[in-house]
Amino acid sequence: MIADVLVFLKNRLNAHFHSLSGAGLADAGEDKVVFVDGDQKPDSTSFKLGAVSLLLFNIERDVINRQADNYVRVADDGSTRKVSPEININLHILFVAKFKDYEQSLHYLSMILSYFQANHYLDRQNAPELGNPIDHLVLELNTLTTTQQNELWGILRSSYLPSLVYKVKALTFVDDGGMPAADISEIILNQERL
Template sequence: MIDKCMDVLKNQIHQYLKSLPDLNVTSNETVAVSPLVKEDGAVVIPKDQLGLSLINIEEEKINKAQNAVKKSADGQVMYRNPEIKINLYILIASNFNDYETGLKFLSAAMSFFQAKSVFISSNTPDLDPKLEKLIVELHTMGLEQQNHLWGYLGAKYLPSICYKVRMLIIQEELVSSEQAGVSKFALEGSGM
């Protein structure tokens, strides 16, 4: 699921960048899903591209599902673990030879998410049906947090911005057990 989410965001940003005449995008690769750095600290994001990197995953506790029971159309009661709702923190970093060009591309990516912050099947045809809906919010980090992040990653700072992608739902379809449902007639016959 995470890979599909990152891929759809990459494609959507790229399509938007290609639509802007002042950027003059002729390449098929303007955004890369990649880690920021290699183990030796060298930047992995290809030159003259924006890098889309996953920097954190957190469980969405507010909307946590509790129901482990689901009733099928034929009246069977199925038990499976409740779904997990997660939020992804993604970093968009600019790795351009020309600093000003990199800032233009980063600004354009920000404009894209300002214009389109909700991704559903009707406005994003390549959205995987299992994703249902993605909500992208700006996540502002202070200078100290940025310093810790880039230091932790082992990289020198690149112009970047962080976003929170909300409500990715992970639900394995494995059923742990299945039983016949209790009907009203069964309850009446038992004297209840």
């Protein structure tokens, strides 16, 4: 599901950039949003020149949006099932613009900001290509402090490049299996006198 979200966002931005091809974008025919190459030296992260690289750098558990009863779910047929609790996660995504022309890097970041400002909530109504297990996505711009940026770029072992950080909120992993829950009328209490 995590890969589906990243591919979906990459494809949405590329489609948006292709639709703006008349807006003075160089090489409008090729994809401008790419993933970081997985076959890199282990001591540094390199970003593709002439593109915006998309990188997942953190997965965070969202403990605020939890079910009231973590272990019981009512099925479509009305029966209750004992299931493992849902896990809600947030993805922290880094968009890094690397172009020969610094101004072009800033231009692409501005277009990403504008796109997600207008499309911060994506569901099957406004994004029919959204994958089946994903109900909706909420994108929120995150501002890192200078210390956090320093730590992030230190982990990436790269010099700073113009970038944006977004939090993609809340993906839900659900236990689709589960076991039938015991009916309260069938529970027999063992009472012994001491």
